[in-house]
Amino acid sequence: MSEETNVVYVGRKPTMSYVLAVITVFSGSNSKEVTLKARGQSITTAVDVAEIVRRKFLKELKLSKIIIGTEEIKREEGGTRNVSTMEITLTRG
Amino acid sequence: MSEETNVVYVGRKPTMSYVLAVITVFSGSNSKEVTLKARGQSITTAVDVAEIVRRKFLKELKLSKIIIGTEEIKREEGGTRNVSTMEITLTRG
Numbered sequence: 001m002s003e004e005t006n007v008v009y010v011g012r013k014p015t016m017s018y019v020l021a022v023i024t025v026f027s028g029s030n031s032k033e034v035t036l037k038a039r040g041q042s043i044t045t046a047v048d049v050a051e052i053v054r055r056k057f058l059k060e061l062k063l064s065k066i067i068i069g070t071e072e073i074k075r076e077e078g079g080t081r082n083v084s085t086m087e088i089t090l091t092r093g
Numbered sequence: 094m095s096e097e098t099n100v101v102y103v104g105r106k107p108t109m110s111y112v113l114a115v116i117t118v119f120s121g122s123n124s125k126e127v128t129l130k131a132r133g134q135s136i137t138t139a140v141d142v143a144e145i146v147r148r149k150f151l152k153e154l155k156l157s158k159i160i161i162g163t164e165e166i167k168r169e170e171g172g173t174r175n176v177s178t179m180e181i182t183l184t185r186g
């Protein structure tokens with residue numbers, strides 16, 4: 001279990017609810033790493049969450065990985081559109 | 094001159110105008126690197142710009158650096174608020 005990566009999906013809830021989710025995961029005894037995943041407009045929220053957790057709450061955390069990418073999403077009316085994605089991994093130093 | 098980093102500040106204009114700005118910089122003979130800088134809601138646009146340039150136009154580019162941070166901004170009514178920032182550096186491989 002300690003080898004698993006914990007993922008928090010960031011969406012449209014208030015920023016602080018994701019901050020709390022990350023803090024809760026790190027309170028688990030074996031959790032050394034949390035990855036925030038977001039796409040589209042939620043990318044900004046994911047960056048806010050990482051910065052707030054790191055600066056206000058768990059100052060020993062390091063940003064170990066930041067990845068950006070593109071995902072293809074099917075439109076309801078047919079065809080696809082591209083949406084940007086982001087993953088931010090916070091690691092207990 | 095060739096050692097300088099070219100910076101494109103991403104704000105509220107349409108995404109494609111920043112895509113064009115990045116492509117224009119790379120058309121200059123000595124430009125091997127462009128850094129996109131954004132803060133707040135424009136962070137999502139910066140990610141979109143990096144992905145569109147890299148996937149649709151200049152496929153030889155690499156994402157050489159992604160940095161996130163926090164900036165303090167003075168409120169007009171006094172005091173400060175924090176805003177998240179992001180820098181994405183694209184490098185000609």
